[in-house]
Amino acid sequence: MQITVTVNYAVYTREVEPRLLLIHFLRDELGLTGSHWGCDTSNCGACVVWMDELPVKSCTVLAAMADGRRVLTVEGLERNGQLDPVQEGFAHCHGLQCGFCTPGMMLTARWLLDHHPDPTQAQIREALSGQVCRCTGYENIVRSVQWAAQHHGDDGRGGHRSESGGVE
C-alpha cells in the first residue's frame, strides 16, 4: 500500500507492507535511525516519536496509521541549526549515558514542556514513567528537563510545535 507521511517537516510517499511498523518505516525506509527499537511491547519507550500532537510508541503503531499524519523524530528537534533546549539540557546535565533511550526521552520531555512549561519534579517523573533508561537512574534526566524548562523560549526556542498547531 502507498502512504504519505510528513516526517520532520518533509513529505515522504512510500510503498509499504500494511504490517510495517512505524519504527521500521522510519529507520529502515527513511534512514532516520535516531529513533530506536527496544522491546516490542510498548514498555521501554526507546521508539517514542510524535504523531501529530502526541508522543507515541512507534513499535506499536503501523506505518499505515501514520498515513496523512505528521511525525516528529529526534532528528527534527534541532531547527535551523539551533538545538532544542531539551537537547541542550540533556547534554548539560549528563542526562544520557549510552544514548539509546535519549531520543524518546527528549521527545516526551518536549511534549511535557509544551503543556507544562514549569513542571514539578513529580510531573516530570510521571511524564517519563512510560519509558525506561538503564543507565542514568533517571536523576539527571529529571535535571535535564528542569534545565530545559528554565532555559525555555527566551530566544524563541522550544515550545514551537504545539503553539503552531503541532508540527508545521
Added chain:
Amino acid sequence: MSAPVPNGAYGPVPRKEDARFIRGRGMFVDDLQLPGMLYGAILRSPLPHARITAIDTVAAEAHPRVEAVFTGQDLAALGLAWMPTISQDAQAVLATDKVRFQGQEVAFVVAQDRYSARDALELIHVEYEPLPVVADAERALDAGAPVIRDDLPGKADNHIFDWEAGDRVATDAVFAAADVVVSQDMLYPRSHPAPLETCGMVADMDPVSGRLTLWSTSQAPHAHRTIYALVAGLPEHKIRVVSPDIGGGFGNKAPIYPGYVCAIVGAMKTGRPVKWVEDRSENLMSTTFARDYHMRGEIAATADGRVLGLRATVLADHGAFNATAQPTKYPAGFFHIFTGSYDLQAAHCQVTAVYTNKAPGGVAYSCSFRITEAVYLVERMMDILARELGMDPAELRMKNLLQPEQFPYTTPSGWEYDSGDYPRALTLAMDIAGYGELRREQAEKRERGEYMGIGISFFTEGVGAGPRAHMDILGLGMADGASLRVHPTGTAVLGVSCQTQGQGHETTFAQIVAGELGLSPDDIEVVHGDTDRTPFGLGTYGSRSTPVSGAAAAMVARKVRERARIVAAAMLEVSPDDLEWAGGKWRVRGDPDKAKGIAEIAMAAHSTLELPAEVEGHLDADFVYNPPNLTFPFGAYICVTDVDPGTGQVAVRRFIAVDDCGVQINPMIVEGQVHGGLADGVGMALMQVIAFDADGNCLGGSFMDYLLPTSVECPSWELGHTVTPSPHHPIGAKGIGESATVGSPPAVVNSVMDALAPLGVVHADMPLTPANVWSAIQGRHMRTDLALT
C-alpha cells in the same frame, strides 16, 4: 583529602559523546545499512528439554525472499555446531541432538528483509520428543534427575564443579568458640542485565580479500576477534571486529552468542552482509543472565558484637551450559571476597555449581564477577546478627569495619585490599541521612503502626581484573594496551582496547591524557571499539576500564612525555636531566622561562631538529598495562523505605550513597554511574527476576513480565563521596561502574526487613514484590525463582 589534579584536566567537563546522541546521530549496530544486506532470524525451542527427532526446512527454503536456511546439522558439517564458552564448557550454536533450555537456538534463516526472515521461521517444522525438566537447582543433583549434558562423555549427573576458599578448620574453631551464631538461607535470584539495545551483529565477508568485518554489540572486541579466529579457524589478521555505539552492556555483551556465529556463517554462505539483531524476548530468554545463587550464610560473633567468622555455602545455578564469565582460576568468580569490609578472624566458603534447563550464562550484570552476591550475603548476615544481638546495625558495622591503618589488608580468603577509610565513609553517609533523626522518626511511626525501614550496607568492591599471571579469560591474560599518537601540531589520538557502552570513555580518557601531557582534552581524540585501530586488550566489564585501560592511558602518556623530554632538551640545548615537568611543560630547573610544551615539542620531534642518536624522532608510544593488583572501591549506603503492610507495597523514599572510587577523573560521570547502579539495585531488590515454572517455562520473557524500575520507582538519589587514592594505580583511580549495583540491593532489603521487624519478619528473598512482602508478613516464605503449582 583530595588528590592533586594534574593540570586541571580532571573535573566535570561535558561529554564529547553527547553531541551525536542528542541529535539522534549515534551509530548502533542496527543502524548500519550495507548495500545488499540480508537479515537473519533464529528459530528457538519452545521446550526447555527435548530431543530433536526431525527438522524440515523445505518450506522455509522455498520462501521467495529467503536466501539461506541452516540447522545444527549444517553447522556440524562446518565444525561449528558447538562453540566453547568463556568457562571452557561447550555450548550449542544450533542444537543438533536436543534442546536444553526454552529459547535455545535451533535454526537460522537469512532473508531479504526482517519480516520475511521471521515469516520463514514459521515455515520450519521441528519434531521434539519432550524430556523431563530440571527447573529447580535444588533438585538438580537428586538421584534420578534427568541428565542435561549427556553430550559430555561419561556425564551421568548435573554437577559442574565444587570449589572452596578460606580456611575450613580455622573457621570451625572460631564458630565453636563464639557466643552467638546465626544463619540464614537466602537466594540471589536470576536477574538479567537487559540493556535497552539488544545484542546483534552485521557480518560482512569480502570474498576476494577474505576480510571478515563484524559490527557487533561487543564489550570486548579484541577478545571476540581472537575467539572467532580460534573457533572458526579464520586468520586473525583478516578479522576486524567493530563495536560501534553500544546501547548499554552491563555484562550482557561480554560473551559470544550463537546468533553472532550464525550471522558470520550466513555472510560466508551467501556472500552478502548479514544483519542479525535479536528481539527483546530473545535477549531475556537466551542471553547471559546474572546471579542465581542459592546461599546459606552463617556468622559467628561475641556477645558484645565483635564478628569472628563467616561461612557461606552456595548452590550456583549455571543453566544448561556453563558459560559464566570469570577469570579461569576462579569458577565462582570473586565470590570469595565475601568477608566484605569487616575485620574477622576466619572464613570459609564452598560453592557447588549445577546444570539446569535454563539459559546459560551467569555473572553478567554489573556484578564484578560475583562480588554482588558476596556483598549481599555478608550485609544481610550483619543485619540479621544485629537483630539477634539487639544492636543497631550501624553500630555493629562501625564496630567491625576495617580501620584505615590496617591497609593494605589481607582478608581471610586471600585478597589484598589496597586502601580505604571505611569509618569515614559510613559516618558521612549517616550524616547525610540524618541517621539519628531517622531512627527517632521510625520509633514514632512504629508507635502509630506505620512501617518505615532504614537499611544500611557497606561494601568493598574488587575491580580492574587483573594481574595477568593470575587472571585470564580463555587463556588470554587480562592486560590491556594503549597507543598514543601525537601529531606534529600537538593534537593526539589515543587508542584503547576497552569499549564504552555509555561510560564516557571518549571524555574521561582524553582527560587522563590531557592531565599527563598538559594538553586540552579537546585536543585528544579517543578511539575505541575497533580492532583495526586499537591495541589488544580484554575490553570493558568488571569495572575494569579505568583501573586497567585508564592506567594504560596514563602510562602511555608518561612514555610520550619522557620521549618529549629528550626532544625538549635538544630544543633548549640542555641535558634531559636538567629538565623538570611542571605546569604542563618541560622546564629548565631554576630557569622557569625556558620551557617547552608538548605541542611545540611535537612539531620539533617531526622536524629536522638534530636529536641525540638514540632518539628515533616523533613522540608516538605504546604501552601494555598489567595491573599489579585489583583496586578496591568501597562505599556506605543507606536506604529509607515505607512499607504498606496491607498490600506489601514498598516505596523507596530516600537513598543515600557515599562512594569512594579513589581519584575521580570526571565527577559528573562518576555521579551518573552511581545513579544508574542504584536504580539497578532498586530494580533487583524490588521487581526484577527471571523466574521459571515447574515445567521450565521462562516467566520473564518480556518487559511486561520482567519489570524494570522507572522514574517513579526511583527516588532522587543523595550522593556523597570520599577520596582514598589507590596506591598502586598510576593516577590513584579505582573504578566506579558497578559499585552501586553491588552495594545497593542489600541496603534495600535490609531496609524492608527493618521496616517489618515489628512483625517478626527476619528475611525474604528478592525481589520484594508486594506479593512476596505480603507473604512474608503472613509468615510464609515465597520461592521467588520458581512458580510452583
